[in-house]
Amino acid sequence: DLTPRQVTLRDRTTIATIVPFSSRYGVPPTLLQYLSDTMNKEIEGGDTYPMMDTMTTDAFATYWFQNFGAIMLLGTYASASAVTEGNDWATQCLGSFYIKPNYTGRSSHISNAGFLVTDSARNRGVGRLMGEAYLAWAPLLGYTYSVFNLVYETNVASCRIWDALGFKKIGRVPGCGNLKSYPDRLVDAIIYGRELGGPLDEQAGEERFDKIRFYLKYGTYPHGADRAEKSRLRSAATHYRLREDDVLMLKGREVVAEVERQWGIAREVHERGHGGINRTTTTIAEKFHWVRIKETVSDVIRNCKECKDKEAAKTAVVVPAKRKLDGAAEEYLAGSEAAPSPALRGEQEQMVGAEQNDEQFHVPASPPQADKTLTPHQMDGEPYYTSLEYSGQTPNAFQTEPHGDLAPVHLHADAALSLDPQIMGPMRDDFTLGYPQLHDSTGQPQFAEEAFHIGGHEVGRGRKWEG
Structure with a gap:
């Protein structure tokens, strides 16, 4: 009973x-x-x-x-x-x-x-x-x-x-x-x-603060306090103090026991800049103290309408999808898992633009050859050439766009390998990438088979643009 x-x-x-x-x-x-x-x-x-x-x-x-x-x-x-x-x-x-x-x-x-x-x-x-x-x-x-x-x-x-x-x-x-x-x-x-x-867990409840306040104010134990609770109150009295207006303080921070006020403080601090859980909790803890501040902040942020709207806007981004266009260029449509990042998408758009302008700046393609060819590369902002196995790229891959920039190109798989600057250095000044030097008066590219020498020794053979 x-x-x-x-x-x-x-x-x-x-x-x-x-x-x-x-x-x-x-x-x-x-x-x-x-x-x-x-x-x-x-x-x-x-x-x-x-x-x-x-x-x-x-x-x-x-x-x-x-x-x-x-x-x-x-x-x-x-x-x-x-x-x-x-x-x-x-x-x-x-x-x-x-x-x-x-x-x-x-x-x-x-x-x-x-x-x-x-x-x-x-x-x-x-x-x-x-x-x-x-x-x-x-x-x-x-x-x-x-x-x-x-x-x-x-x-x-x-x-x-x-x-x-x-x-x-x-x-x-x-x-x-x-x-x-x-x-x-x-x-x-x-x-x-x-x-x-x-x-x-008596220590986890806000009732503990009320008992400490009572003990500090009246100098006596609350009704029904046992020996263990009396010991805890005596120990707490060394850390807490009571202001003249009966506000309980802990190490210079105001103790807030009322749930509604805890929620109000957390909401006010969060709405100043809509910061995250850790940032808002840290700001509150500088002036206030209560049990489980972080949980209160988490509840406030979870119920913040502005934060919910921002999160919904992030998840509503349209992602492009990829499809073939005329068997060559590629176009991106919404919904594809293979859609590129914005940075890569810019490069793809540049390539599509170059291929669309191909008719105006077209250079007849030379048949693929099995020998070595020189492809352009950049090192420290300066142009130089490297001898690579021919990868099936036609000469018009290096044609210039209307404003004189090199059109994007897919290089050989080994094009990104680092080369010894001492070998390539003497060759930098021998070649330039301007359009007039790469083409004759009719717009045709010019090639010449030539041996490359460094220090009087032949180091390889390749095809050189003739200007």
């Missing part, structure tokens, strides 16, 4: 009790009515629950307390029977949650839960306290693992609570929520999971 769980709110002085109920019939009717109205406000808000239609009090009671429910009330209650009529539930009721199987039959040991926080309980740490009670009671009810099927990523307060309580993001449902506050887009939903029965 579960017994009421006494807790202390964020101010470390207010006492509340989480009372378990095994049936709807143990809950006072006026309290059921108040909880039903609170649930309907959430449904009408359209940002947290997927339902679109509100419920009657009877339908809510059946839905919420079908297996097990709990209600958090101000004050001390020894049992569920102590909760009676005659209370102002708008001020006394802080919230409620239910526990039920997430699946049926052979998987009914996997639990699910739903939570409600009333208007009077906002920013008082109620959500986390009910989450801790859920993790304590679910194993006692026979559950071994917990799954939250649908938590909208824009529900920052809820996400931060489950992160702090050790839940893992085990899945994501893209575009799951058509929410009222985000009419221009669909919101992703996160699937959370956690094994039940493990210890809670």
Whole structure:
């Protein structure tokens, strides 16, 4: 049997009790009515629950307390029977949650839960306290693992609570929520999971900062602190200090415990320049401190519309595709995997242009020969020649374009091999690449077989342009 769980709110002085109920019939009717109205406000808000239609009090009671429910009330209650009529539930009721199987039959040991926080309980740490009670009671009810099927990523307060309580993001449902506050887009939903029965990480929660603030302000331990927690508070007091305006500071940085303010700071810093996760996190950490700053920044960037639009624009680039044109030149069309980079595409376009102008600057091709020919190359910005095996390129491959530049050419496979400058140096001044020197008065290229000598010795034979 579960017994009421006494807790202390964020101010470390207010006492509340989480009372378990095994049936709807143990809950006072006026309290059921108040909880039903609170649930309907959430449904009408359209940002947290997927339902679109509100419920009657009877339908809510059946839905919420079908297996097990709990209600958090101000004050001390020894049992569920102590909760009676005659209370102002708008001020006394802080919230409620239910526990039920997430699946049926052979998987009914996997639990699910739903939570409600009333208007009077906002920013008082109620959500986390009910989450801790859920993790304590679910194993006692026979559950071994917990799954939250649908938590909208824009529900920052809820996400931060489950992160702090050790839940893992085990899945994501893209575009799951058509929410009222985000009419221009669909919101992703996160699937959370956690094994039940493990210890809670007290150091990971924002509640720790509230306890440190209380200890520094009043010089006494919070209600319910055990020996280990008292030791941690004494140690923390040497690193933290409290300003006159009750702002907690850590090494000159302001400690931010409120989830909504954490989100606001991260969004403001990110929108200054839409920087990445590391850059934004570093900027925030210079002035502020809270647990898992990087995770908050990641959530903000993931929900930034401008960053999403930029990313979509990057992936929408049209990539050209390749096809043969008249059996010779090549044209590129959208959609090909073999499309070249922009730099290579420029070279290809230049080649296509040269072939299109071929008729105007055409030089009759000489038949291929098996001997050696000289091909142009560049070294240190100066022209020189190298003797290579003929690769099937016709002489008009070296024709000039209208403005006197050499037309692009496919050289021999070994054309890129480095050559000894001491051998090639004396030959540089013997040859020039100007159009008048490469052609006679009729535009025909001139060749001459000649032996090349260096230091009085013949070093090879080749074909030389005659000017």
